Amino acid sequence: MHKTRRFLIGGVIILAALAYLIYGGMREAIVYFVTPSELKGQETTSRDKFLRMGGMVVAGSLQKDLKNLTYRFQITDGAVSVPIYFHGVPPDLFSEGKGAVVEGRIGPDGVFVASTIMAKHAEEYSPPHAGKASPPRSFVPGQEGSRP
Amino acid sequence: MTAVIGHWSIIVAFSLALWGMIAPILGSRDGRPWFFASTRAAILGQFFFVTLASSCLIYALVTTDFSIRYVVFNTTRATPVYYRVTGLWGALEGSLLLWEWLLIIFSGLVAWIYKERHRELMPWVLMILSIVSAFFLVVLAFVSDPFESIFPVPLDGRGLNPLLEDANMISHPPLLYTGFVGLTVPYAFAMAALIKGKLDEGWILTTRRWTITAWFFLTMGNLVGAWWSYHVLGWGGYWAWDPVENAAFMPWLPATAFLHSVQVQERRNMLKVWNLSLIIIAFALTIFGTFLTRSGILSSIHAFSNGPVGTVFLAFLAVVLLGSFGLLAYRADHLKGQPELDSVVSRESAFLLNNVVLVSALFTIFLGTIFPLISEATTGVKVSVGAPYFNSVTVPLFLLLVFLMGVGPMMAWRKASWDNLRRNFLWPAAAALLFGLILFIGWVRDFFPLLGFTLSVFVVATILFDTALAMRARRRIAGEGVLGALLTLARRNQRRYGGLIVHLGIVLITLGIAGSMSYSVERQATLSVGESLAVGRYRIQFEGLRGAQQPTHYRVEGVFRISSNGNESGTFSPALKFFPNQEAPVGRAVFRSTFTEDIYLILSGFSEVGQNRATLKVLIRPLLVWIWLGGVIIALGTIVAVWPVRRRVSAQES
Numbered sequence: 074m075h076k077t078r079r080f081l082i083g084g085v086i087i088l089a090a091l092a093y094l095i096y097g098g099m100r101e102a103i104v105y106f107v108t109p110s111e112l113k114g115q116e117t118t119s120r121d122k123f124l125r126m127g128g129m130v131v132a133g134s135l136q137k138d139l140k141n142l143t144y145r146f147q148i149t150d151g152a153v154s155v156p157i158y159f160h161g162v163p164p165d166l167f168s169e170g171k172g173a174v175v176e177g178r179i180g181p182d183g184v185f186v187a188s189t190i191m192a193k194h195a196e197e198y199s200p201p202h203a204g205k206a207s208p209p210r211s212f213v214p215g216q217e218g219s220r221p
Numbered sequence: 222m223t224a225v226i227g228h229w230s231i232i233v234a235f236s237l238a239l240w241g242m243i244a245p246i247l248g249s250r251d252g253r254p255w256f257f258a259s260t261r262a263a264i265l266g267q268f269f270f271v272t273l274a275s276s277c278l279i280y281a282l283v284t285t286d287f288s289i290r291y292v293v294f295n296t297t298r299a300t301p302v303y304y305r306v307t308g309l310w311g312a313l314e315g316s317l318l319l320w321e322w323l324l325i326i327f328s329g330l331v332a333w334i335y336k337e338r339h340r341e342l343m344p345w346v347l348m349i350l351s352i353v354s355a356f357f358l359v360v361l362a363f364v365s366d367p368f369e370s371i372f373p374v375p376l377d378g379r380g381l382n383p384l385l386e387d388a389n390m391i392s393h394p395p396l397l398y399t400g401f402v403g404l405t406v407p408y409a410f411a412m413a414a415l416i417k418g419k420l421d422e423g424w425i426l427t428t429r430r431w432t433i434t435a436w437f438f439l440t441m442g443n444l445v446g447a448w449w450s451y452h453v454l455g456w457g458g459y460w461a462w463d464p465v466e467n468a469a470f471m472p473w474l475p476a477t478a479f480l481h482s483v484q485v486q487e488r489r490n491m492l493k494v495w496n497l498s499l500i501i502i503a504f505a506l507t508i509f510g511t512f513l514t515r516s517g518i519l520s521s522i523h524a525f526s527n528g529p530v531g532t533v534f535l536a537f538l539a540v541v542l543l544g545s546f547g548l549l550a551y552r553a554d555h556l557k558g559q560p561e562l563d564s565v566v567s568r569e570s571a572f573l574l575n576n577v578v579l580v581s582a583l584f585t586i587f588l589g590t591i592f593p594l595i596s597e598a599t600t601g602v603k604v605s606v607g608a609p610y611f612n613s614v615t616v617p618l619f620l621l622l623v624f625l626m627g628v629g630p631m632m633a634w635r636k637a638s639w640d641n642l643r644r645n646f647l648w649p650a651a652a653a654l655l656f657g658l659i660l661f662i663g664w665v666r667d668f669f670p671l672l673g674f675t676l677s678v679f680v681v682a683t684i685l686f687d688t689a690l691a692m693r694a695r696r697r698i699a700g701e702g703v704l705g706a707l708l709t710l711a712r713r714n715q716r717r718y719g720g721l722i723v724h725l726g727i728v729l730i731t732l733g734i735a736g737s738m739s740y741s742v743e744r745q746a747t748l749s750v751g752e753s754l755a756v757g758r759y760r761i762q763f764e765g766l767r768g769a770q771q772p773t774h775y776r777v778e779g780v781f782r783i784s785s786n787g788n789e790s791g792t793f794s795p796a797l798k799f800f801p802n803q804e805a806p807v808g809r810a811v812f813r814s815t816f817t818e819d820i821y822l823i824l825s826g827f828s829e830v831g832q833n834r835a836t837l838k839v840l841i842r843p844l845l846v847w848i849w850l851g852g853v854i855i856a857l858g859t860i861v862a863v864w865p866v867r868r869r870v871s872a873q874e875s
Contacts, residue, residue, distance in 0.1 A: 079565075091581050094614045095588065102610030103592075106603035125605065139747050139828075142836070162745055162825040162836055165805035192805075212777070212797060212806060212826050 166192030227277030234270035241351030268329035314367035345413035397442030401507040403435025408504035455810035468510030564636035571629035627680040649682035673735035719862025729851030736844025
């Protein structure tokens with residue numbers, strides 16, 4: 074009996090440690106999916122959450138500073154648009170008028186500070202274009218008409 | 222024509238698999254040995270027809286037979302021949318066929334090798350293998366047919382995803398699939414033993430070698446996948462805790478646990494139910510992994526497509542779990558009467574703890590992977606679980622494992638005496654603590670990396686110390702030299718020394734992960750020609766852009782000259798590749814590895830119009846190369862462990 078009890082205590086300790094690890098890890102790393110409309114009015118309660126939000130990059134809203142790699146733009150779901158601030162290099166497919174997904178936190182000023190931007194792939198492959206592709210003259214993510 | 226032969230080969234193989242399922246049952250009713258013999262024939266027949274089907278698909282891919290839908294979506298006329306062959310596992314249908322092919326190769330090997338041995342079990346082993354094979358064949362024949370035709374026949378194919386056009390992609394999926402499939406063999410033996418109620422140790426010894434082989438392929442498959450991610454995906458990382466990476470990694474955990482706990486069963490006749498459960502879980506996880514990848518229920522960069530395949534796999538998974546654990550419960554009375562642990566300080570309990578940690582890691586990773594599903598189903602809240610969860614949960618568990626790697630193999634069975642502990646651990650522990658102290662004073666102030674480095678030194682020290690003691694003993698007994706003593710030891714106790722070498726490999730991987738996770742430096746900048754960027758001890762100067770037309774794409778390179786501490790160390794040219802049928806370019810990062818750190822350059826964008834600028838991302842990742850070197854050491858250790866050596870005496874194993 075003595076041995077069984079010792080194993081039981083050991084088991085409980087291990088389970089408790091595991092539960093603590095899982096709880097702590099989850100609290101840090103859960104990302105909540107929201108839409109711009111859902112975020113509206115919830116800015117203060119959402120401040121301590123890590124968010125993922127998808128929508129369209131509003132045409133004409135993109136202001137970028139290529140030297141310092143900062144990007145400001147708005148994302149909309151058609152009804153509500155949310156201002157986004159991003160520092161870094163956005164993905165290749167990111168541009169105005171296209172779908173994008175941002176991850177980050179909402180700041181006290183209501184600006185969504187994104188730590189990552191993911192572009193939405195329309196489809197993995199598009200049918201081959203006729204003829205050869207002309208060599209690209211420039212490629213800057215987030216710039217319309219930068220592609221061949 | 223090729224498509225017809227391929228499709229009908231699958232149908233014929235499926236009928237043979239059905240016969241393989243029924244024959245042992247008829248045989249056991251009827252008592253005629255003919256039925257049992259026909260099970261073996263059914264497996265060998267499946268081997269022939271599945272090989273024929275696979276050859277048909279490879280032939281169609283190589284000859285670009287665009288009447289087959291699969292070929293259209295995975296090759297073009299411009300694709301080089303070897304990438305046409307690897308198109309076999311470029312998409313869902315082909316990779317299922319590859320899986321089935323590997324499965325039936327393994328099954329054929331089992332049927333071939335054990336013609337005379339395990340007479341009682343073999344029909345049932347082959348029956349289980351036939352059931353698994355029948356499942357894959359039914360999927361290939363009716364759910365996702367690789368030989369589906371397309372009309373009108375297009376002039377050219379759409380081509381393989383360009384990310385897959387890489388030499389590592391040739392080896393990564395087959396390695397992983399071989400690992401997955403390899404786990405089917407111990408599962409089949411375990412089920413056969415349960416069916417026959419023959420739970421003695423004979424089959425466990427047999428499965429151990431198969432499990433080591435499967436484990437080896439799983440390990441290599443995961444490492445090559447990590448290497449591919451680092452080498453090709455161009456984000457500077459090697460592991461993202463993507464659901465599909467998790468799916469490939471999860472079976473590794475119970476397989477590793479089994480390789481340790483089966484030694485306890487061999488030695489002490491304990492943990493029978495536990496070991497059977499581990500085998501069942503490991504096999505079920507390979508099916509679960511495919512379900513996760515193919516159902517598209519979790520978004521992932523690896524996911525191929527949606528479709529009914531996911532549901533079919535889920536149904537099969539349910540059958541496997543219910544059937545296996547049902548059988549286990551049914552035979553519960555055969556599994557009773559096991560000895561208990563004698564002492565908490567013993568090798569058994571170290572192995573038991575190792576198992577608890579591995580299963581805990583499995584549980585946490587599993588929970589994190591499926592948590593989005595649970596959350597959406599129960600509360601309707603859509604969430605995802607990020608990499609920080611997996612890191613913060615698994616790092617302490619894996620460090621505990623590293624500690625156990627140092628302790629377990631050196632402890633005595635049953636009850637470790639105080640003398641045993643002092644003799645084996647005093648000096649290694651002292652050395653590790655001293656090393657940790659020096660690190661702490663010198664550079665490393667963060668808890669987990671410091672612990673990781675210290676424990677790594679501890680493990681290496683215990684292994685070296687133990688081997689040195691054994692070598693000294695050999696020298697005294699047989700008067701052998703250093704090398705001779707080492708060879709004798711390894712030959713006499715292959716599994717032990719093979720295992721210790723594998724542990725050394727794991728330690729190197731730990732070092733690589735600890736260094737590259739904790740001390741990475743990342744910098745981004747947009748540079749004009751002639752400008753430079755300082756990162757750590759490196760100075761990176763932008764020299765200009767270069768463009769060139771390649772056979773399949775247009776390539777733009779940024780040329781950067783690197784100097785470290787003022788010494789010239791060459792030019793790096795990270796590139797962006799523009800494929801005509803891809804919306805976005807594919808990046809090609811460039812990196813250089815040294816034993817102390819990697820420098821990794823990514824070209825993120827460029828503008829030529831008027832200004833000639835490039836946007837660059839630089840990563841410095843310390844010790845990363847040790848992850849790959851650790852993989853090489855693991856391969857070496859596995860070879861030592863399973864190398865067939867004829868033994869005169871049945872050597873003692875530990």
